[in-house]
Amino acid sequence: MINFYRFAFLTVFISIIAQSKVYTQTSEFNPVEKYAAVADKIISAALKDSSSWDRLAYFCDVFGPRLSGSKNLELALDWVEKEFQKDGFVDVRKDEVMVPHWVRGNEYCTLLHPREANIPVFGLGGSIGTPKEGINAEVIVLSDFDELERRKKEISGKIVVFNQPFISYGQSVQYRFYGAIRAAQYGALASLIRSVSPATTRNLHTGMMGYVDSVKKIPHAAISPEDAELLMRLQNRGIKPRIKLYMEAETLPDILSYNVMGEVKGSEFPDQILAIGGHSDSWDAGTGAHDDASGCIATWEAVKLLKELNLIPKRTLRVVMWTNEENGVKGGNAYRDARKHENHVLMFEMDGGAFRPSAIRLKAPEKIFNEFKKIEPLLKKVDDTAVLPSGGGVDIRPMMDTGVPGMSLSTDDAGKYFWYHHSHSDTADKVDKRVFNQCVAAIAIAIYIYADMPTEILNDK
Numbered sequence: 001m002i003n004f005y006r007f008a009f010l011t012v013f014i015s016i017i018a019q020s021k022v023y024t025q026t027s028e029f030n031p032v033e034k035y036a037a038v039a040d041k042i043i044s045a046a047l048k049d050s051s052s053w054d055r056l057a058y059f060c061d062v063f064g065p066r067l068s069g070s071k072n073l074e075l076a077l078d079w080v081e082k083e084f085q086k087d088g089f090v091d092v093r094k095d096e097v098m099v100p101h102w103v104r105g106n107e108y109c110t111l112l113h114p115r116e117a118n119i120p121v122f123g124l125g126g127s128i129g130t131p132k133e134g135i136n137a138e139v140i141v142l143s144d145f146d147e148l149e150r151r152k153k154e155i156s157g158k159i160v161v162f163n164q165p166f167i168s169y170g171q172s173v174q175y176r177f178y179g180a181i182r183a184a185q186y187g188a189l190a191s192l193i194r195s196v197s198p199a200t201t202r203n204l205h206t207g208m209m210g211y212v213d214s215v216k217k218i219p220h221a222a223i224s225p226e227d228a229e230l231l232m233r234l235q236n237r238g239i240k241p242r243i244k245l246y247m248e249a250e251t252l253p254d255i256l257s258y259n260v261m262g263e264v265k266g267s268e269f270p271d272q273i274l275a276i277g278g279h280s281d282s283w284d285a286g287t288g289a290h291d292d293a294s295g296c297i298a299t300w301e302a303v304k305l306l307k308e309l310n311l312i313p314k315r316t317l318r319v320v321m322w323t324n325e326e327n328g329v330k331g332g333n334a335y336r337d338a339r340k341h342e343n344h345v346l347m348f349e350m351d352g353g354a355f356r357p358s359a360i361r362l363k364a365p366e367k368i369f370n371e372f373k374k375i376e377p378l379l380k381k382v383d384d385t386a387v388l389p390s391g392g393g394v395d396i397r398p399m400m401d402t403g404v405p406g407m408s409l410s411t412d413d414a415g416k417y418f419w420y421h422h423s424h425s426d427t428a429d430k431v432d433k434r435v436f437n438q439c440v441a442a443i444a445i446a447i448y449i450y451a452d453m454p455t456e457i458l459n460d461k
Contacts, residue, residue, distance in 0.1 A: 029457065031375045031449050038311060039378040039445050045305055046441035050433045052301040055083075056354075057428040059297060060287035067284040068324040069101030069255045077280060080260045080296075080321055087304050089262030089319065097334040099257040099324040102126055104284055105248025109192075109223065112136070113242035114234065119227045121192070122204040123249045124176060125283065125327045126211070127220045134246035135159065135189050135219070141232040141241075145174075148182055156187030159243060163228040166198040169418060177210050180220035190219040190245050194228035199419040202226050206283050207422045208327045219247050257281075257323045259331050264307050266315040266451065272458075274451050275318045275335075276303065276348035276443070279325030279395055286426030290417065294431060294439070295350035296321050298409075302444035313451035315345060322395040325351070329394055336398035345458050346450055347400055348407040349393030350443065353420075354431045355411035356383055357442040361391035364405035371457045375449050382442045407450070409443055 046052070063076035077094065084092045102125055109121035141161045142148050148160070160183040162175045175193045183191040195205035202224040211217050234241045260280070266272060278295025282288025303317045322331035360379060362369050369389060379385040391407040392400060400406040411417075420426040 029371050029374065029454055032377050035375070035378060035449055038448065039381060041309060042305065042311070042444045042448070043381060043441045045309060046437045046444065047434065050437075052297060052440050053431065053433040053436050055301065056289065056293055056297040056431060056436065059293050060289050060428045064287050065284040066280060066282045066288060067102070068099040068257060068281045068327060069103075069252070070284070073257065073281055073323070077258050077260050077321065077323070080280070084260070084262035084319070087262075088307060090265060092262040094258035094260050095334065095338055097257050097259055097323050097330050098254045099330045100328045101252040101255040102327065103250055103252060105129065105250065107221070107247040107249070109221070109246070110244045111241065112244055114239050119223055119243065120202060120204055121221045121223055121245070122195070122206045122285070123219070123221045123247050124193075124206055124209040126209050126251065127180070127247065127249045128217050129247045129249045130190065130219050130245055134244050136244045137189050137242065139231055139235070139241040139243055141228070141235045145182055148186070152186045155183065158188060159245060160188045160191045161223070161228060161231055162191065162193045163232050164194055165225075166196060166418065169196065172196045173207070176207055176222070180209060180218050181212055181215050184215050184218045188218060190221075192245075193220075193222050194225050195222045195423075197225070197418050197421065197423065198415065199425070200225045203419070203423050203425060204285070205422045206285055219245065219249070221245070221247060257331075259323055259335055260321045262319055264303055264312065264317045266317075267312045268314040269455075270316050271343050272315040273318050273342055273344050274315055274346040274348065274447055275320050275339075275344060275396070275399070276447055277320035277322060277395075278350050279323070279331065280321040281324055281326050282426075283326055283422045285422060286420065286424045287428065289426050289428045289431050290353035290420055291422065291426060292325065292351045294354035294436065298350055298354065298436065298439045298443055299348065301440045302447060305440065305444050306448055311448055313448050315451040317447060317451060325395050329398070332395035332398045335395075336402065340399065340402055344399060344404045346407055347396035347404050348443075348447060349396045350409045350439070351393050351395070352409065352411050353413055353417045354436045354439055355413040355417070356435055357385045357409055357439045358412040359386040359388045359410040360407065360442060360446045361388050361410055362405065362407045363389065363391045363400065368405060368457060371453065372450060375446070378445055378449075379442055382445070383438050385442050407446065409439060411439070
């Protein structure tokens with residue numbers, strides 16, 4: 001009996017000591033002391049040249065707009081696969097994804113009354129086309145959905161123009177997505193929106209719109225803020241503007257695309273994966289430099305930089321170019337379905353434009369977040385970059401919904417992101433080379449340290 005009690009006491013004592021050791025290791029995790037030299041090395045290497053920006057510009061300039069279903073996108077993905085191999089990534093592969101195939105075709109809009117003039121127009125993603133002869137109709141200009149309800153008896157047989165000024169993306173994008181549904185409920189022949197952008201340089205903005213089966217589908221497109229204001233001024237003078245709208249837009253059967261990925265294997269836990277990247281597709285406007293070539297290339301270059309510096313963390317870094325974020329999220333969902341059985345410890349996405357890196361955001365259990373927050377002094381060396389909660393992204397959301405922590409880079413765009421977003425202005429020249437390198441540096445520091453954190457921290461899920 002004495003031996004039994006002694007054994008039980010020793011077992012409990014050893015357990016307490018072991019737990020105490022784990023707690024001590026966690027509480028004494030000191031990344032500033034451990035990784036200060038590493039962070040300095042990363043920042044110095046990232047800022048020294050423009051090779052990252054050169055790759056961004058090549059991706060945009062050579063392949064151009066990369067709408068899901070387009071030849072441009074697939075040529076770009078073939079190039080990415082080959083470049084991953086050249087960079088020495090391992091397990092380079094392309095996972096099949098069926099994606100939507102919407103085609104814009106030709107389109108135009110002409111003011112017929114009170115004078116003849118061209119009105120630049122940009123069909124919204126998923127819209128149907130007009131009849132072959134186009135739509136020739138009177139315009140009614142409305143400020144918002146409330147005015148639509150007040151004037152619903154005046155809508156039938158007309159083209160509705162929603163002249164909703166840019167307040168915020170969340171507020172104004174409602175007219176892009178729901179405008180055709182709301183206007184069609186009262187008999188509109190077509191609907192136009194003021195482009196979802198604060199830029200007043202006759203800038204046109206496209207993006208996804210929606211239909212519902214219970215309401216007749218009508219053509220839906222964007223015009224510039226200047227032309228929306230022109231039509232409203234004419235209407236306010238008692239003039240009834242008349243336009244002709246022509247659109248060839250159509251949706252074809254889904255087509256094959258790919259999520260492209262490659263890895264740098266972890267030194268101790270190669271089966272534990274950090275999947276990081278951006279979305280390879282863009283709208284058929286501009287070349288998608290900020291949205292989201294910058295996210296693809298910055299995350300890619302961050303991992304490449306770590307590899308070149310021989311900074312191999314404990315866990316595997318997997319660079320992923322997700323397809324079809326813009327009009328379906330088929331890439332993100334397909335990744336979850338194909339890869340959810342793997343041991344992911346983090347999903348990282350950059351999809352907010354390449355501006356000053358203001359914060360690394362992390363959505364994770366409190367213990368993990370609090371320990372990771374300790375790296376903030378190192379990130380502040382980049383450009384006062386903070387560590388904040390609530391990371392995430394459209395492509396990584398499906399995996400995050402399975403319980404995997406999510407991280408993202410927030411950038412301070414000084415109000416400029418929506419000058420370019422989904423428009424012909426989103427080109428490589430809008431990305432500042434030094435700022436882009438800072439984004440690469442911030443990402444590299446964050447993912448390296450996270451991938452190298454003590455096991456007892458990341459196991460707390």
